[in-house]
Amino acid sequence: PKGAVVESMRMAPIAARLSELLEAPVAYARDIVGPEAQAAVAALQDGGVVLLENIRFDPREEANDPAFAAELAGLADMFVNDAFGTAHRAHASTAGVTEHLRPAVAGFLLKKELDFLIGAVEAPTRPFVSIVGGSKVSSKITVISALLDKVNTLILGGGMIFTFLKARGLSVGSSLVEDDQLELARSLEAQAAEKGVQIVLPTDVVLADAFKADANVQTAPVTAIPDGWMGLDIGPESVAACRAALDGAQTVLWNGPMGVFEFPAFAAGTVAIANAMAELTAAGATTIVGGGDSVAAVEQAGLAEKMSHISTGGGASLELLEGKVLPGVAALDEATVDA
Numbered sequence: 001p002k003g004a005v006v007e008s009m010r011m012a013p014i015a016a017r018l019s020e021l022l023e024a025p026v027a028y029a030r031d032i033v034g035p036e037a038q039a040a041v042a043a044l045q046d047g048g049v050v051l052l053e054n055i056r057f058d059p060r061e062e063a064n065d066p067a068f069a070a071e072l073a074g075l076a077d078m079f080v081n082d083a084f085g086t087a088h089r090a091h092a093s094t095a096g097v098t099e100h101l102r103p104a105v106a107g108f109l110l111k112k113e114l115d116f117l118i119g120a121v122e123a124p125t126r127p128f129v130s131i132v133g134g135s136k137v138s139s140k141i142t143v144i145s146a147l148l149d150k151v152n153t154l155i156l157g158g159g160m161i162f163t164f165l166k167a168r169g170l171s172v173g174s175s176l177v178e179d180d181q182l183e184l185a186r187s188l189e190a191q192a193a194e195k196g197v198q199i200v201l202p203t204d205v206v207l208a209d210a211f212k213a214d215a216n217v218q219t220a221p222v223t224a225i226p227d228g229w230m231g232l233d234i235g236p237e238s239v240a241a242c243r244a245a246l247d248g249a250q251t252v253l254w255n256g257p258m259g260v261f262e263f264p265a266f267a268a269g270t271v272a273i274a275n276a277m278a279e280l281t282a283a284g285a286t287t288i289v290g291g292g293d294s295v296a297a298v299e300q301a302g303l304a305e306k307m308s309h310i311s312t313g314g315g316a317s318l319e320l321l322e323g324k325v326l327p328g329v330a331a332l333d334e335a336t337v338d339a
Helices: 012-022 035-042 066-073 108-122 141-147 161-167 179-195 236-246 268-282 292-300 314-321
Strands: 079-081 104-106 128-132 153-156 198-200 204-208 217-221 230-234 251-255 286-289
Touching: 104 108, 108 251, 108 286, 108 314, 128 141, 128 236, 141 179, 141 314, 153 236, 161 179, 161 230, 179 198, 198 236, 204 236, 230 236, 230 268, 236 268, 251 268, 251 314, 268 286, 268 292, 286 292
Parallel strands: 079 104, 128 153, 128 251, 153 198, 251 286
Antiparallel strands: 204 217, 204 230
16 A cells, blocks of 8 residues: 555455454454554453554555554554564564564464474475476576575476576577576576586476467477467476476475466466475475465465465565565564574
């Protein structure tokens, strides 16, 4: 809402659903720190719950305004942050309030996120395989660089592969390419070789003659992509190679789809990875899905329950994997990497 009241983003439906889940009444205040919020909090009985209005209706939230943080803190005696999805933001409700409230601690979900995304990555049971997909290399540079220091094998998929393929001197037709990242792609491959990390790039791709669900489709080796065609998924040979690379893995981290899974004709690669990870979970491996599109893909495939952990934070997951300190975590009592 960018600091403005948007009627469609009010919290009333959330309060109703929360009440159903808790099987208890949930009071709802149509303001954040004003008289209605203060009255609702004052009326709380032991064990009672009140839900305040959408905090981003107030521009002072994202500005981490000290006065606003103090007003928020005035409604409480202690602070529990269970919102991993916003832990990478230094906002009034994630960082500012901790200047006024103690104890300030992590909730169970936040702790679980840290245990998996830091614990499993910093001290993984090996072999450790990471799958990184998505459309652009530029958005995953830092994650890939950080993972090269930790993984045994790195599987690449999604639109970013065409930047790597072009950097190898291959023709990629009209596939998505970041020409300004070609040198970086070469550098990342060189780094992987130096560190002894195996990089698995697709050897065949599913092509379309237009970016649409009902486009004409063909499969071709990456060495023979025709002009005018764009790659929108990894091919069956590449799926087999990914499965082989995952075989025996004890820790698997997946961030980013293999293709444009929103179009059924280009979903096979992503679904195959999801199925492979589900099988690994059943075999005792730790499987972690982080990043919004990966989560959506796993849920679309009906396999969410078969992963060890599905992260609730897109940007927060990426920043944590990049090795960055999350302000919402650093602000808590005794915040450490093994929190």
